[in-house]
Amino acid sequence: MLAGTAQASPSATCEVSANLPDAASVPMHAAGKVTAMTPVAKLPGWFDVVVDDGAEHHFGLYLASVKPPFAVGDSIDATLRRGGGWHVVYDALIKDHRGQTLLVVSGSGADDWADGWKVARGSVVGGRASAGADTAAQRTHVLEFTRGKARATVSTACTVLDDGTARYLASGFAISWLGPRPPDGVDYQAFSMVRSPARPRAAR
Numbered sequence: 001m002l003a004g005t006a007q008a009s010p011s012a013t014c015e016v017s018a019n020l021p022d023a024a025s026v027p028m029h030a031a032g033k034v035t036a037m038t039p040v041a042k043l044p045g046w047f048d049v050v051v052d053d054g055a056e057h058h059f060g061l062y063l064a065s066v067k068p069p070f071a072v073g074d075s076i077d078a079t080l081r082r083g084g085g086w087h088v089v090y091d092a093l094i095k096d097h098r099g100q101t102l103l104v105v106s107g108s109g110a111d112d113w114a115d116g117w118k119v120a121r122g123s124v125v126g127g128r129a130s131a132g133a134d135t136a137a138q139r140t141h142v143l144e145f146t147r148g149k150a151r152a153t154v155s156t157a158c159t160v161l162d163d164g165t166a167r168y169l170a171s172g173f174a175i176s177w178l179g180p181r182p183p184d185g186v187d188y189q190a191f192s193m194v195r196s197p198a199r200p201r202a203a204r
Helices: none
Strands: 005-009 016-019 028-039 046-052 056-063 075-083 089-096 101-106 118-128 137-147 150-154 158-162 167-178 188-195
Touching: 016 089, 016 101, 016 188, 028 056, 046 075, 056 075, 118 167, 118 188, 137 188, 150 158, 150 167
Parallel strands: none
Antiparallel strands: 005 158, 016 056, 028 046, 028 075, 046 056, 075 089, 089 101, 101 188, 118 137, 137 150, 137 167, 158 167, 167 188
16 A cells, blocks of 8 residues: 555444553553453443553453554553543553553544644544434544644544554544533544554454
8 A cells, every 4th residue: 555545445444442450540651571361241342451561450451343563471561540520431542562552542632642643523424313403413523643744534444544654444433412412412523543564354
């Protein structure tokens, strides 16, 4: 793929989420070996990841139809932080032992960990109509990713980001409201990026 291009794969998804045990609010940082990636019972797609840097650190990782960019035995540097208000979300940044970004999760929508990509809300592509004059319409947006001259429109379908220096499988969306919104009707966005030379797997 040429630098500065992006390609969507509408039949695939590559959503990634992360969390900390017990909805912890204290940020976690661990640089060490991955000693376990255990599937979580009754939560398909979720794994309990354990990193040992002299102490065991646990975090949750959800992967939808995409392979993790690290495995048990690999050395990684993992940082997670909590965000959100009425709805708790997490951001995660995972690098390999060389400092190369492997995975980015932004439940908060912040792009400061996105390996130089800037992320902004794009055009409306769907949503839920207003039920009347006193209720708001909820709108779903794509996200616009830019890094240097590279640009990409990212949706919940898996999109390949490639600016010539790194290749990621990205997924994301934004929500906004038009009209009188409910108490929990906040505007927000979320996205994820998984470094990968591999193609996304088709959704079942």
